[in-house]
Amino acid sequence: KTVRVAVPATTANMGPGFDCLGMALNLYNEIYMSISGDKLSIEVEGEGAMDISRDEQNIVYRAARRVYAELGQPVPGLTIKLVNKIPTSRGLGSSAAAIVGGLTAANRLTGERLSQERLLELATELEGHPDNVAPALLGGIVISVLQDSKVHYLRIDPPAGLNTVVAIPDFPLSTRAAREVLPQRVSLQEAVFNLSRAALLVGALCEKRLDLLQVAGQDVLHQPHRANLVPGMKEVMAAARQAGALNVTLSGAGPTVIALTCGAEEAVAASMQHSFKQAGVNCHTKVLIPTI
Numbered sequence: 001k002t003v004r005v006a007v008p009a010t011t012a013n014m015g016p017g018f019d020c021l022g023m024a025l026n027l028y029n030e031i032y033m034s035i036s037g038d039k040l041s042i043e044v045e046g047e048g049a050m051d052i053s054r055d056e057q058n059i060v061y062r063a064a065r066r067v068y069a070e071l072g073q074p075v076p077g078l079t080i081k082l083v084n085k086i087p088t089s090r091g092l093g094s095s096a097a098a099i100v101g102g103l104t105a106a107n108r109l110t111g112e113r114l115s116q117e118r119l120l121e122l123a124t125e126l127e128g129h130p131d132n133v134a135p136a137l138l139g140g141i142v143i144s145v146l147q148d149s150k151v152h153y154l155r156i157d158p159p160a161g162l163n164t165v166v167a168i169p170d171f172p173l174s175t176r177a178a179r180e181v182l183p184q185r186v187s188l189q190e191a192v193f194n195l196s197r198a199a200l201l202v203g204a205l206c207e208k209r210l211d212l213l214q215v216a217g218q219d220v221l222h223q224p225h226r227a228n229l230v231p232g233m234k235e236v237m238a239a240a241r242q243a244g245a246l247n248v249t250l251s252g253a254g255p256t257v258i259a260l261t262c263g264a265e266e267a268v269a270a271s272m273q274h275s276f277k278q279a280g281v282n283c284h285t286k287v288l289i290p291t292i
């Protein structure tokens with residue numbers, strides 16, 4: 001039997017919620033997996049087809065192997081086909097999608113013996129932080145807290161009418177490089193700045209108060225430090241706000257910039273593209289809808 005799993009792209013942080021907030025978007029990677037003797041075979045179509053590894057280093061395979069280890073079973077030969085729509089190394093959760101896809105597909109192949117909670121813990125262990133893997137697994141907007149290798153989470157439905165415009169630059173940025181530029185210590189003032197916005201952001205999303213997203217989406221913990229890695233970032237954010245976006249942030253570790261919108265999507269997309277171009281960056285834009 002072949003199992004098929006579709007896993008959504010995700011945007012992490014949403015501004016102030018560094019490493020704890022994420023939202024699923026309607027762009028999917030598909031994973032087909034079946035047991036095939038004792039050989040591993042991996043085929044990749046679409047995004048990442050040129051550079052995703054086809055051997056035991058492949059992330060989907062490593063995630064599948066983790067499920068077999070958890071069940072105490074030997075790993076059989078697997079035939080894996082990946083049909084990818086999520087661009088790689090752009091801040092849209094492609095590695096989280098690969099991890100969640102590998103775990104979910106292998107769990108189905110072995111009789112669904114692992115709970116969502118356990119899959120989330122395994123995904124977080126493989127990814128290092130829960131903010132992309134949680135919405136990739138559960139959909140919607142997820143607040144997640146990692147404590148003693150347990151993930152405590154709350155999932156909320158995205159407010160109706162909330163859309164996003166993503167501007168995806170044509171260069172990759174590794175999460176590792178984008179984390180290396182972050183300071184190890186922050187001031188009390190900076191901590192208060194972010195925690196007040198993160199608290200307001202979660203409340204605003206629950207209460208569907210889109211008018212609060214502008215203030216609630218601000219951040220001083222990671223984006224200012226990452227600005228040098230994404231030419232034009234600040235100008236693109238300002239241009240999107242000017243064109244009517246509710247809030248504009250880096251998506252995850254970047255380089256994609258994401259605008260939350262409720263109308264004016266075309267104008268926002270055009271302004272982001274133009275502004276990136278002026279900074280010498282080619283990008284393509286997409287309107288993506290938060291998924292349940």
Ligand code: HSE
Nearest residue numbers: 012018019175252253
């Ligand atoms: N929270 C993570 C970061 C998301 O900003 O580094 C990227 O995986």
